[in-house]
Amino acid sequence: MIPEICLTILLIGLVINAVKRPRNFPPGPRGLPLVGYLPFLSSWDPNYPHKAMKKMSEVYGPVTGIYLGLTPVISVCSHEAVKEALLNEDLNGRPHSSITLARNFGEQLGIMFVMGQFWQEHRRFTMRHLRDLGFGKTSIEDQMMGELKDLITDMENSSQSDAQRVVDLKGIFQVSVLNILWAMIAGKRFRRNDPKFQELLTANEQFFRAGDPIRGSIPVPSLVLNHSRIVREFIGLKRELIEPIQKFIQNTIDDHQLTNRSADEATDFIDFYLNEMRKQKAENPFTTFTNNQLIATVTDLFGAGAESTSGSIGFAIIHLIRNQEVQLKMQMELDQVCGEYLPTLNHRSSLPYTEAVLMEAQRCSSIAPYAVPHYAVKDTQLQGYTIPKGSVIMLNLDAVLLDDGYWKKPEVFLPERHLNEDGTKVIKSDHFYPFGLGKRMCLGDSLAKNTYFLFTAALIKQFRFEPAPNEPLPSLDPTNGFTLGYRGFKAVVVPRS
Template sequence: MAAFARWITESVQEILQISGLTLEMFLVLCTTFLLVYVIFKRPRNLPPYPAGRVPVLGHLLALGRAPHLKLAAWRQQYGDVFTVRMGMEDVVVLNGYTAVKDALVDRSELFASRPPNCLFDAVTGSGKDIASVPWGTAIRQRRKFTTTALKTLGVKVGSGGIGEKIREEASYLRNRVAEYEGQPFDVAYDLNVAVANVICSMVIGKRYDYTDETFRALSEAVVTVAVKLAAGQIISFFPWLRFVPGVNRARVELLEQNSKLQNVLQEELTRHHERLDRENPRDFLDFGLLELEKQEKVEGLTENIVLHMAQNLFLAGTETASNTLRWSLLYMVLHPNVQKKVQEELDAVVGESLPTLSHRAQLPYVNACLLEVMRIRPLLPVALPHATTQDVKVRDYDIPKGTQVLVNLYSIHKDPAYWPDPDRFDPERFLDAERNVINKPESFLPFSAGRRVCPGEQLAGMELFLFFSTLLQSFTLSTPEGAPPPNTDGVFGLTLTSPPFKICAIPR
């Protein structure tokens, strides 16, 4: 320590001799530099800070384990727009429908970028995917290519769509649930497999059996990646922590699980190379390989980018839909009167056959239930971080270009100004006086909005409807005898995950 102090002293003396400065002048310059840095580092007209900010960590401790709830609480005191300090970074938070609509819808391109994030970059290959790429030509081309490919593969309204594959998978799921013979079971894994199989059929052109061990490991890896991305977020604000043993455990586990998914996709890419039918592409990897050869729609496309785009579809398309389905079954168990109304509507419209997408428009109460589930437990409590593409004014505040912006979607769906008694589960909110579904009410943005709206919204809607309606048509769901009601608080992560719970599925 003494040697270090002596080295510092000698270094300062050497600097003074070389520059011709006195010690006093040197100290004044250092102080001036620090003051200028502090003054200009934080713009003077950012939105206000909530209380609870501490040195170095900022508001990280105050946010706790349920940041969406803390942000919503701060909204009551500081308004729809405020600034939280995440480590050494200022992050602007938007709450409520008015502020979010102004940013994501009315001025979408100004908030369409993504901030750097070392955890996401580790998973997505530093901008080789769709979700984390900063705004520009690359993301516009990749999103358009992905949307076009999904539509060609059947994610569209009308005949010839993927509805039949989802319906087939719903039948497999029904048969799987029937094997439990009314005994208590945790439905989480089976729902994950069912949803993941839909993604598999679109991305790599095949499905797996529910008991396949390789697929079990793959589906668990997808869920773990989503969980660890949230658990390790402190590393995003202090990237050097990724080198600290113990502290970096979430990141290590994240990369281990992510490599499992990437290895499977890489093996499938190799197989697709060998059997590519250029006249009849069968899945997303085929479309990606064809674009690699043509280089017509996506500039600079590489095989690695195709792999990461496919990985995005797995990660975004599995955990969100399967988690929403878990919540839907949980709320049916908690509200048997609602469950009975759902089943009565299904019996009247569908009868004994399996539901199809053609029944969707005739089942307003079923649709209203799913919309209410997505409202009361949003797919993403806080949207993936946005970043401003240029200096922008929000209300009376100045937000510099490149500022990270968090959108509290939870606050939108729990706003009593739009949703009276917002903690009450009530599908009737989504039915008008004529009992028609209100599909797009104000203050309802479960898939976010604007330039970064989830490209899989239509697919998710198909899956939720067919899986939910098939299970409710086939079984009456209840909690095991003597078991307490399932907890509805949720576990904060990239999604608001339902806690583990068991149900009994009695054949109807």
């Protein structure tokens, strides 16, 4: 009898502890013991977690606290709260999620999902050498233009091969965009029709579509992951999609090891890293510069590079197909400023309407509505609430970009909202930060902005994009995932004379 009583008391204590909230915890709906609010989150929106959290904020406030399992999750949905959180160094950590551990050999590796001194050291090294190789600089523009001309040729051929000039634009931008980055990382480029590279891009796309940032941030014990397929599928863990990418990167590293270039002969990021790894291992056998860390870093760059910029280009084209008058006005400006030539980065300051169109497409169609999840490294404050150490912080950038309290008619595609009264100058709003803010803002923002501008502006100058006949307008409803992607679509693509 006594053991049964003790067990009952223990269970009651566990239940109470599971549902108990810390003092001054942000308001939010309560869930069930052990699983928290996880079973009910989709009731707010069955398709998009960021929209569910936005609707929840309308009831509980811009800083909402819930538990998913035993993990406190803080949803942040207003400009003031998001900005405060992004600039709070106590919230600059990264959650120890099962997804990131699984894709990084069971360790916290890479540069996107690590924190502390490890993150600072490797981010500094990565950015220094990528900048030396042209990352975010105009010196890489010639390579960008080469990739762009190949893409234009491919699209012209596809258009000419169809009687109605219909071109399938699903995934068509990925190879071009990633080749720019891959030249810096590995010193080579891929043919647009390379079957091996296409397989890797498909695996990367399927991986990003497999889960979402909220479920993917829930820590799950390895024992459960290894023995429960249902749990793996729920959080979006598909190892079979990660392994071919890791193998491809390892083979690329092996090829570089054979050439064994010195620091003076290094021509790409992998060369620089291998030289640093050899140097550090000679001085310190416990160095963090390891082969696995190199694979994880390249995986981060590969995944983000293939997904984000190509997605932004795709959404911009969809918006312009749905807003023909905007497309025409953008083409008129491009023709007036660039003449018969393709736009360059030097033209950018003279193309305010074009710049405003690109900004508006990013505002209306977020690729990363939550950015990368943050993590409270210690107890801290946000908007007057106590955020306990270990909380996962979901920063809803989409809620800021579509805030009807700031943006007039935010659902309307209106480039003029980013221009001064006479349309001659771009206005940079403090509510517009699709790449985040602070020390954790996207490290590839400069390269992404330049690539996004050059590719989209050049395609609109070169072609007229119209809806495909007898088909509905291409959808702006994104495909869900760890990031949001544009749905595959077809369009009439007519070269402009």
